[in-house]
Amino acid sequence: MTLWEMFTAAVLGIVEGLTEYAPVSSTGHMIIADDIWLKSGNLMNPEAANSFKVVIQLGSILAVAIVFKDRILNLLGLKKNVTRDQEKGHRLTIAQIAVGLVPAAILGFLFEDYIDRYLFSVRTVAFGLIAGAILMLAADWINKRKETTDTVDRISCKQALCVGLFQCLALWPGFSRSGSTIAGGVILGLNHRAAADFTFIMAIPIMAGASLLKLVKYWDSLSPGMIPFFLVGFISAFIVALLVVKFFLRLINKIKLVPFAIYRIILGVILLMLAV
DSSP: OOHHHHHHHHHHHHHHHHHTTTTTOHHHHHHHHHHHHHTSSSOOOHHHHHHHHHHHHHHHHHHHHHHTHHHHHHHTTSOOOOOHHHHTTOOOOHHHHHHHHHHHHHHHHHHHHHHHHHSOSHHHHHHHHHHHHHHHHHHHHHHTTOOOBOSGGGOOHHHHHHHHHHHGGGGSTTSOHHHHHHHHHHHTTBOHHHHHHHHHHHHHHHHHHHHHHHHHHTGGGOOGGGHHHHHHHHHHHHHHHHHHHHHHHHHHHHHOSHHHHHHHHHHHHHHHHHHO
16 A cells, blocks of 8 residues: 555545534535545545445444443443432433434435435535534524433433434435434433434444445455555544544533534535535
8 A cells, every 4th residue: 555545545534533423514524535535546446435435434433432332331231330310210221212213214224325326416415514504503592592401311212202303314415413413402402412422322323334234235346455545544533533522522512513503604615616
């Protein structure tokens, strides 16, 4: 693997790690980063390119799983780290996560081919970025008047289902899974940290499942010579996502969603200009 190919893999991994969990749309950024991809000269095969994107996404998933490892072990009954809310009888359960996953899982399964074929263009992603930004601005405005759930352990099954319905918006590329679900949670009365925690925990099974299915789909396009390229991308995505998630969770209750919404609108406008 040449130095340029290592650089390309690292940059794409960094872009994935920076944007997968921040509410800014990793898809929109990967479209821009594709210009670098096309210059690599190594993996011009579209199926191999898709496989690489799946692999670096798995790096981001591993990062968030590590951040929430205690919570995951608690959910699986393998570790008991009781919080104050849990002492009072409040507890996030697998049932709430499952309820939140169902809507997007069903729609994603039914419309995956349609989405891949018709919605992955610069223009559609730009519209998704802007529409998602408007939703996020609305969520912050509504949140000033309605905030009742301050930790992830206090999320009800009804709230979990409704957040899952908001997650369906993320099937439109550019809308952003974290953007739509955090905004949806905030609209439903969760504070920003509780909404973010639930979003990230819920993302682990649905993203891991979707990524593994895509990896199986593109498996025949892989070759041993691609392993170093994929490994560099995976590691860079993992490290950056680990840092971003920890940083984001510490700040989200303070900065809320407005700064991300403004950034999304600017990026959406730039993409629309590029699409002309």
